[in-house]
Amino acid sequence: MGKYDDLPETRRRGLEKMNKVYGFDMSDMDGDFFRYTADHLFADIWSRPGLDDRDRRLLLIGMLCTHGAQDVLSIQIPAAFKAGELDEDQLREIVIMVCHYAGWPVGARLNSLVEDTIAKGR
Incomplete structure (x- = not known):
């Protein structure tokens, strides 16, 4: 059961x-x-057809970055990494995109979270 x-x-x-x-x-x-x-x-x-969990998570990460929702990002980034939806290189590439579209301070905060997630995952 x-x-x-x-x-x-x-x-x-x-x-x-x-x-x-x-x-x-x-x-x-x-x-x-x-x-x-x-x-x-x-x-x-989250269960609708048309987008898989990785696609939904990428959209969510982008939106969370623009809102400065570090608390929720600190759940979503490690979860995406743990689930194998995003690897080290992909997470780092997201940081570069975020820096240019959401601003360098937002990207810098995301970079810290990404690097911490990667370090803990090794």
Whole structure:
């Protein structure tokens, strides 16, 4: 029996997708915010056909950089690296693109996160 078997189908799919995207096990939680996150964002949006997880993650990383969302980037960059969606060279190339399109300070912060992620992954 699986960890989420006693949950409604949509919540189970959402939590399983969250685990895959984040790279760690999520616990079920209460509240409307978590319901929309698990049941809609991950069960529906992240699971739609047309883009794979890597494509969605690349888009998300770009958007997070433009918003200075270092907290969420610190989850997404290591998760992408751990999942094998982005390797060392690709992460470093993202930094160069971000520097030129989102600004050097944003790229510098991302570079620190990327290099830390790579160092921890070795």
